[in-house]
Amino acid sequence: MAAAGGVVHISEIEKYKGDIDVLILCGGSATDLPEQGPELAALFNTVDSFDTHAKIPEYFEKVNEAATKAGTVSVISTGWDPGLFSLNRLLAEAVLPEGKEYTFWGKGVSQGHSDAIRRVAGVKDGKQYTIPVEAAVERVRKGENPELTTREKHLRECYVVAEAGADLAKIEHEIKTMPNYFSDYDTTVHFISEEELKANHSTMPHGGMVLRSGRTGKDSTQLIEFGLKLDSNPEFTASVLVAYARAVYKLSQAGESGAKTVFDIPFGLLSPKSPEQLRKELL
DSSP states (O other): OEETTEEOOGGGGGGGTTTOSOEEOOOOTTTTHHHHHHHHHTTSOEEOOOOOGGGHHHHHHHHHHHHHHHTOEEEOSOSBTTBHHHHHHHHHHHHOSSEEEEEEEOSEEOHHHHHHHHTSTTEEEEEEEEEEOHHHHHHHHTTOOOOOOHHHHEEEEEEEEEOTTOOHHHHHHHHHTOTTTTTTSEEEEEEOOHHHHHHHSOSOOEEEEEEEEEEETTTEEEEEEEEEEESOHHHHHHHHHHHHHHHHHHHHHTTOOEEEOGGGSOGGGGSSSOHHHHHHHTO
16 A cells, blocks of 8 residues: 555554545455455455456355445456456346357466466476467357367467576476366467567466357347457456446445445446436447
8 A cells, every 4th residue: 555655564454444435455366365355345345356266156255244244345356357257248148048158368468377387497487378269269159159178269378488407398398287277278388588588578468258159039140249358467457446446435335235246236336427427428
């Protein structure tokens, strides 16, 4: 936190109770948010981007208990996936109940997979890009409703800076066979210089798409597609959190409390415009 005198340590945050409308939590999902989310929801209205999909129900219950008891509002797991992609999966399923949903990520930098590369012995630095398999995307767009394996949906491309004298073949083998990260994918490893990594791979682009292909009537094929192409994943995610912070403030002012997800928030609350403006300008 920034203050007149500089940065404020999180241990002092209780001093700001009553002075902050909404806290936007920027911690990581692995170790930060599981503790910070419930603790801070007991003091403030909050928004976070908790993105460990399998643990969202458990996390929701903990935050909801704290926020309900404190009378605060907390929106969890927003951003773009979970977040905007979740909304589009729900919308597409509701409109096309007879269909199949596909989510493709990339092309973009995966921070978790990049961290995994850097943990390999002999690796000084590295970035990993997740890339959708274009042939798979086109099959979905054609309405084929294919059954796609993990390997058939995405490629993984790694750019690695090795330590001097490191065994490059061993590094490549360890990356390609790493369970839970690369072993289920077609993975390419490029060894480059530190200068090249900084020059060509220092940004954080990402993106992806949610598609649902379905049928209506006797033989009509319908496709719903929502996509993102982002120069900066962190900046875009922050923009989504700010929009949901507006909604949290409005809900709090209306006397609501407890944890919410993107499924619980009317879109109109995200906008700084009045309902009258929205009906006139966007409807």
